[in-house]
């Protein structure tokens with residue numbers, strides 16, 4: 830049995846329409862808390878974990894534009910704070926409540942905490958994490974190199 834199939838664990842393919850709808854509602858609710866006075870582009874993200882927890886986040890901008898936190902970063906912070914685990918499905922929305930594509934940096938941040946078949950609601954439809962970030966960099970690449978530090982407790 831793989832690490833991602835066990836009693837009580839959700840697989841991405843099992844996420845039903847009610848769950849997608851709840852994720853959308855949670856993403857909109859998070860977006861309404863965004864702090865985006867510089868761009869006026871509010872973002873909210875919500876995800877469900879393989880053990881059925883819901884986590885969310887909003888973007889938090891800063892006068893130092895480059896240190897702005899994306900909504901997905903807040904979501905991953907809440908994920909880790911509330912017990913970690915793998916994300917199976919994610920919805921990210923803009924200020925209209927429409928699907929918003931995670932930026933490249935966020936795709937990398939999400940991938941470390943993603944179920945291998947995690948599904949994202951993209952503007953063009955649902956896509957897997959591998960489709961939105963093919964050939965991603967991970968700790969497995971580090972483990973190939975003698976002398977590189979590849980921690981065994983990283984995903």
Ligand code: THU
Pocket residue numbers: 865868870871872887888889890897898899900901930931932935
């Ligand atoms: N933003 C996110 O929160 N997530 C993304 O994946 C894309 C961009 C935010 C950052 C900034 O506050 C605003 O959207 C405009 O770039």
